[in-house]
Amino acid sequence: MPSPPPLLPPTLLVEALRIRHRLPSGDWMTAVALDRLALEPGGHLALTGASGSGKSSLLSALAGLDRPSDGRVLWGDTDLARLTEPARDRWRRARIGLVFQDFHLVSGLDVLGNILLPARFGGTCARALKPRAMALAARVGLTRPHQPVERLSRGEMQRVAVARALLLSPMILLADEPTASLDAETGNAIGALLIEVARELGSTLVVATHDPWLRQRLGRELRLEAAGLAA
Numbered sequence: 001m002p003s004p005p006p007l008l009p010p011t012l013l014v015e016a017l018r019i020r021h022r023l024p025s026g027d028w029m030t031a032v033a034l035d036r037l038a039l040e041p042g043g044h045l046a047l048t049g050a051s052g053s054g055k056s057s058l059l060s061a062l063a064g065l066d067r068p069s070d071g072r073v074l075w076g077d078t079d080l081a082r083l084t085e086p087a088r089d090r091w092r093r094a095r096i097g098l099v100f101q102d103f104h105l106v107s108g109l110d111v112l113g114n115i116l117l118p119a120r121f122g123g124t125c126a127r128a129l130k131p132r133a134m135a136l137a138a139r140v141g142l143t144r145p146h147q148p149v150e151r152l153s154r155g156e157m158q159r160v161a162v163a164r165a166l167l168l169s170p171m172i173l174l175a176d177e178p179t180a181s182l183d184a185e186t187g188n189a190i191g192a193l194l195i196e197v198a199r200e201l202g203s204t205l206v207v208a209t210h211d212p213w214l215r216q217r218l219g220r221e222l223r224l225e226a227a228g229l230a231a
């Protein structure tokens with residue numbers, strides 16, 4: 001069983017972070033060069049910057065999905081790079097709710113089945129969480145919980161991805177462009193919901209976004225610049 005989430009989210013500290021990707025040519029490019037970022041427990045932060053400036057790469061490192069090439073990502077006293085991959089997976093499942101840019105929905109499952117996926121992966125009883133999953137589906141405006149996800153519009157898929165990230169009441173919420181596929185009004189509603197739920201839970205919230213409304217509502221902003229080819 002995963003360990004229960006701590007009552008308070010840990011402080012985030014990023015130091016001398018470099019994330020490099022290998023290009024098909026064999027060269028390396030630096031996607032993120034960030035000397036320092038500190039975020040208090042329950043803090044909210046918008047990651048902004050032009051397309052390709054490294055927002056998704058940074059979110060992946062914060063979630064422990066990718067190991068930094070250099071530097072450290074510390075959540076409290078946990079240095080993610082020092083954990084083995086299975087330990088990092090356990091750590092992430094117990095603490096983090098993730099909204100992926102491309103949703104990562106599982107076709108063949110309906111709306112409810114997708115929202116309940118973190119329960120399955122985390123070893124929590126999916127049946128016990130069904131009422132919460134139904135409530136979250138309604139809260140994000142999904143009225144047909146048994147609709148197969150492959151028949152949803154992109155905007156509806158985005159709502160499923162947001163509801164799924166909230167299922168386990170995570171202490172840390174990381175969202176990659178969570179309003180990008182929505183019209184302005186719905187995007188604002190979903191953005192407001194993320195902020196509201198993060199406040200209710202006392203969760204730390206980091207959102208990569210181009211959306212000026214959401215950026216403003218999050219209050220604090222870190223603007224990334226494309227770093228370029230690695231030396």
Ligand SMILES: Nc1ncnc2c1ncn2[C@@H]1O[C@H](COP(=O)(O)OP(=O)(O)OP(=O)(O)O)[C@@H](O)[C@H]1O
Pocket residue numbers: 021022023030031049050051052053054055056057058101208
């Ligand atoms: N796996 C990878 N292999 C090679 N290059 C990559 C990889 N992932 C990202 N990159 C490159 O790293 C840079 C940063 O990409 P990233 O997706 O982090 O930016 P972003 O700010 O999230 O962009 P967008 O706003 O378009 O989603 C880009 O130049 C991208 O092409």
